Amino acid sequence: MFLKHPSSPLLLLLHLLLFLAAAAALARPSPPPNFLYLNVKPTKLELNHTHILPTLNFSDAHLQVTAQKFHNTTLKLNLLHRDKLPHVHAHRHAFNERIKRDAIRVATLIRRLSHAAAAAAQDNSYKVANFATDVVSGMEEGSGEFFVRVGVGSPPRSQYMVIDSGSDIVWVQCQxxxxxxxxxxxxxNPADSSSFAGVSCGSAVCDRLDNTDCHAGRCRYEVSYGDGSYTKGTLALETITMGQVMIRDVAIGCGHTNQGMFIGAAGLLGLGGGSMSFIGQLGGQTGGAFSYCLVSRDTGSTGTLEFGRGAMPVGATWISLIRNPRAPSFYYIGLAGVGVGGVRVPIPEETFQLSEYGTNGVVMDTGTAVTRLPTAAYEAFRDAFTAQTNNLPRAGGVSIFDTCFDLNGFESIRVPTVSFYFSDGPVLTLPAKNFLIPVNGAGTFCLAFAPSPSGLSIIGNIQQEGIQISIDGANGFVGFGPNVC
Structure with missing residues (x-):
């Protein structure tokens, strides 16, 4: 069947207007829902609402990358919460310890950025910061929340390693x-590995580390912190095995003297944006592309960590990745605002913008648990949330949380949605369990947000749980979804 082309100019105009209206409707992200329903249980929250986020597809130009080794290959690992590690058992003080680790992590991130800002104030040429400022062990951050199982050496020795999107080093404890x-x-034990090779003092890799010295011609590294955490040892090239894929000559720290809060883990797999991170060392082999999904410790399943172009999902919602030359390790995103109950909270967009000297801004971080917002923004968000939950019985504040509810005896509750409004236009509506969390076994649930002690905002791993998050470093985008996990 064929349709005649409309001959009337008026009819033609009408068809054109209808087409433009339909196209605009398809391009415009759907508004977030107003409310969610939760099933309340003694130890966890379950979401019975299926809406997660709208879909925004990029053109092919955004997705095309020069073919590399991993173009059609994806390295996929399981992610475990620290409480699921063998020989590491959660106890009644686990929540308080997690929040204590979180506070140390946040203070560390702010201090690192403050040092970068101080350097920027003395050098207005806005050069890229020395890489050495980003070589961290992650120990002070206490970022041992999620772990992967990888093989180290030849033959590979399986080790649990912390993943940290804000660190630029790979290291393990060594004999x-x-x-x-x-x-x-x-x-x-490096002596049991045929592929272990110490790095010489004069190598370019050694030159990129801070606090290095030379011992018997070998490069030594040391990273220490004010709270007593540190890792010291030798720098080496070693083989890392993930599944059936062997990755040779990865620069790792072989720590002979270590102290910190990484109980259970053998070391750290740095996934930051710097060139010494695991992602940075893979370079063109993956195009800087990886994807992760953090699954709540309250579930029996594991999350995933995938590397390579094949890890980039089709149909995800994509936003721009922002680079901070003063802190290349971190993944910044453009956050325009937050919403409660489908209504955007009146917070100036400048609150979330990266400053000239690299301070403030919004960082996505796997090592921070609770999302932090600048104090004024947090208070406006909190007040908007409590205004729509005044029908729920309140409980006293717990630890860093000042907005808590006594839900003991409730089967299900109705709560307003919480959404992130991004500068690129998309809106991410969180699952309810990602913003109301149980803090004890007595039915106390708290709003899992907190004020930041500075202008820096951090999107924590509680808010990221269950959402597939993809980092496309080559093209400069961060993706959300399209599937829950």
Whole structure:
């Protein structure tokens, strides 16, 4: 069947207007829902609402990348919460310890950015900061929330390692161990690996580390912090095995003297944006592309961590990745505002913008648990949330949380939605369990947001749980969804 082309100019105009209206409707992200329903149980929240986020597809130009080794190959690992590690058992003080680790993590991120800002104030040429400022062990951050199982050495020795999107180093505890904390696996012994090769003092890799010295011609590293956490040892090239894929000559820190809060983990897999991170070292092999999904510790399943172009999902909602030359390790995003109950809270967009000297802005971080907002923004958001939950019985504040509810005896409750409004236009509406969390076994649930002690905003891992998050470093985008996990 064929349709005749409309001959009347008026009819033609009408068809054109209808087409433009339909196209605009398709391009415009759907507004967030106003309310969600939760099933309340003694130890966890379950969401019975299926809406997560609208879909925004990029053109092919955004997705095309020069073919590399991993163009059609994806490295996929399971992610475990720290409480699921063998020989590491959660106890009644686990919540308080998690929040204590979180506070240390936030203070560390702010201090690192403050140091970068101070350097920027003295050098208005806005050069890229020395990489050495980003070589961190992650120990002070206490970022041991999610772990992957990888093989280290030849033959590969399986080790649990912390993932950290804000760190630019890969390191493991090593024999001989002068001082090591407890870990689930035997401490890695370089003497048992045929692929272990120490890095010479004059190498370019050694030059990129801070606090280095030379011992018997080998490069040594040391990273220490004010709270007593540190890792010290030798820098080496080693083989990392993920599934059936062997990745040779990865620069890792072999820590012989370590102290920190990584109970259970053998070390850290840095996934930051710097060139010494695991992502940075893979370089063109993955195009800086990886995807992760953090699953709540309250579930029996595991999350995933995938590397390569094949990890980039079709149909995800994409927003721009913002680079901070003063802090290349971190993944910044453009947040325009937050919403409650489908209504955007009146917060100036400038509150979330990156400053000239690299301070403020919004960082996506796997090592921080609770999302932080600048104090004025947090208070406006909190007040908007409490105004729509005045029918729920309040409970006293717990730890860093000042907005808590006594839900003991409730089967299900109706709560307003919480949404992130991004500068690019999309809106991410969180699952309810990502903003109301249980803090004890007595039915107390708290709003899992907190004020930031500075102008920096951090999107924490509680808010990221259950949402597939993809980092496309080559093209400069961050993706959300399209599937829950």
């Amino acid at each position: 001989p161990c002068t001082q090591c904390y407890q870990q689930s696996d035997p401490v890695f």
